[in-house]
Structures are given as C-alpha cells and as structure tokens.
Amino acid sequence: MSGTAAYARPLVAPAPSPHRHIEIVTTREQRRARPKLAYAVVTIMSLFAIFAAQLLLSIVVSDGAFQIEALQQEQKELLRTQDALSENLNLYGSTQNLATQAAHLGMVPNPAPLTLNMDTGAVYGSPGTADPMGCGGSCNLITNSLLAGMPLVNATGATTGNAVAPVVAPAAASQTGDAPPATNALPAPVTR
CATH class of the missing domain: 1.20.5 (Single alpha-helices involved in coiled-coils or other helix-helix interfaces)
Structure with a gap:
C-alpha cells in the first residue's frame, strides 16, 4: 500500500431549510x-x-x-x-225419497184429492179409493239409485237401520202390459 492515507471527507450537514408548516386558518364561524x-x-x-x-x-x-x-x-x-x-x-227432499218415506210410514197417495171451499164449507171433487194401484204408495216407475242406501224414518221420527230398497212397478201391471194409471209417478215405457 502506498503511504498515502485515505482521508474521508467530512460530512457536511445540509443547510437547514425553513420548516414548512401549513396551517389552515379558520374563523370561529367556519x-x-x-x-x-x-x-x-x-x-x-x-x-x-x-x-x-x-x-x-x-x-x-x-x-x-x-x-x-x-x-x-x-x-x-x-x-x-x-x-x-x-x-x-x-x-x-226429492219427491221419490219423500214418497218412499211416506209409504214406509203407512201413507198412500190419493189420486182424487178433494177441495174445500173455506167460505162456504163445500167440498169439491169425488172421493175415490186412497190406493187404486194397491202398491201402498211406493209405485215409482223409475227408481233412483241414489236412494238405495238411505235409512227409512219410523213413526217416532228416528231413522231405522232399514235401507230404502229400489222400488219397482207392481208385478200385476208388468204382466198385463198395461201401465198403471199415472198418479205421482214418473212415466216410463212398458218393457217386457
């Protein structure tokens, strides 16, 4: 190495710069x-x-x-x-059910009803037999299949265990070929 020594340069502090401080000046209202x-x-x-x-x-x-x-x-x-x-x-409330229930209670249809005049008390019409067909009021010519399982009402108003059976025309009328006289029954053709 040579005899020259290395000298370090002294560090020079930079000149102090003025410190910049920014402050917003506001008023009290602001x-x-x-x-x-x-x-x-x-x-x-x-x-x-x-x-x-x-x-x-x-x-x-x-x-x-x-x-x-x-x-x-x-x-x-x-x-x-x-x-x-x-x-x-x-x-x-069907007429077939009412007729069947009435027949079960012993009622029969009257084909010749009588009329009473309330003012004079006179009776009009000719009395006839109460049951001309002999079927006891159950002479429905066309059966209603919906009524097949309905219970019958007895005289006291309670229902019995008996169910309504399908009602057919009397046997005598079907054998002779003559239709029974129309009372409160539905008309139907006579078949053999």
Missing part, C-alpha cells in the same frame, strides 16, 4: 359551519332504521300472503262441504 360527527351518525342510523322498517314490512306482507293462501284453501274445503251437504239436502 369551525361552527363544519359538519359534525353527530350529523353523520344520525344519518347512518336513519338509513339503518329505514332498512329495518322495510325488512319488517316485507316480512309482514309475506306473512299476510301465507295467511290469505291458508284461508283460501279453507274456503275451498268449506265450499266442497257445502256442495256435498246441498246434494244430500236435495236427495232427502
């Missing part, structure tokens, strides 16, 4: 006019309240829709029940 944190919190809380209310309203509306659906289903079932009961009422 500080008061700035938005505060409370306003931001109130705004955000209001938005959350609106979203929560909308969610609750959606839940209530959908719950109401399910209730409406359930009530409509119940209404359909009740209408079906009403229709079935109306059919039974029409069946019990």
Whole structure:
C-alpha cells in the first residue's frame, strides 16, 4: 500500500431549510359551519332504521300472503262441504225419497184429492179409493239409485237401520202390459 492515507471527507450537514408548516386558518364561524360527527351518525342510523322498517314490512306482507293462501284453501274445503251437504239436502227432499218415506210410514197417495171451499164449507171433487194401484204408495216407475242406501224414518221420527230398497212397478201391471194409471209417478215405457 502506498503511504498515502485515505482521508474521508467530512460530512457536511445540509443547510437547514425553513420548516414548512401549513396551517389552515379558520374563523370561529367556519369551525361552527363544519359538519359534525353527530350529523353523520344520525344519518347512518336513519338509513339503518329505514332498512329495518322495510325488512319488517316485507316480512309482514309475506306473512299476510301465507295467511290469505291458508284461508283460501279453507274456503275451498268449506265450499266442497257445502256442495256435498246441498246434494244430500236435495236427495232427502226429492219427491221419490219423500214418497218412499211416506209409504214406509203407512201413507198412500190419493189420486182424487178433494177441495174445500173455506167460505162456504163445500167440498169439491169425488172421493175415490186412497190406493187404486194397491202398491201402498211406493209405485215409482223409475227408481233412483241414489236412494238405495238411505235409512227409512219410523213413526217416532228416528231413522231405522232399514235401507230404502229400489222400488219397482207392481208385478200385476208388468204382466198385463198395461201401465198403471199415472198418479205421482214418473212415466216410463212398458218393457217386457
């Protein structure tokens, strides 16, 4: 190595530059006019309240829709029940059922009814036999298959275990070929 020594240059500190400090000068009125944190919190809380209310309203509306659906289903079932009961009422009120029930109670149809004048007390019409066909009031020419399983009513009003049997025309009328006289029966052709 050579005899020269290496000298380090002294570090020179840079000249101090003036420290730049920026400060915004505001007045008191400007500080008061700035938005505060409370306003931001109130705004955000209001938005959350609106979203929560909308969610609750959606839940209530959908719950109401399910209730409406359930009530409509119940209404359909009740209408079906009403229709079935109306059919039974029409069946019990049919003339064939009433005639069969009356015949079971011992009543017979009168082909020649009498008329009474209430003012004079006079009776019009000619009395005839109460049961000219001899079938006891059960001379329905056309049977109703819906009446086949209906119970008969006894004299006390209670139903008996006996079911209505299909009613046919008397045997004497079908053998001679003559149709019985029309009373309260439905007409039907005579078949052999």
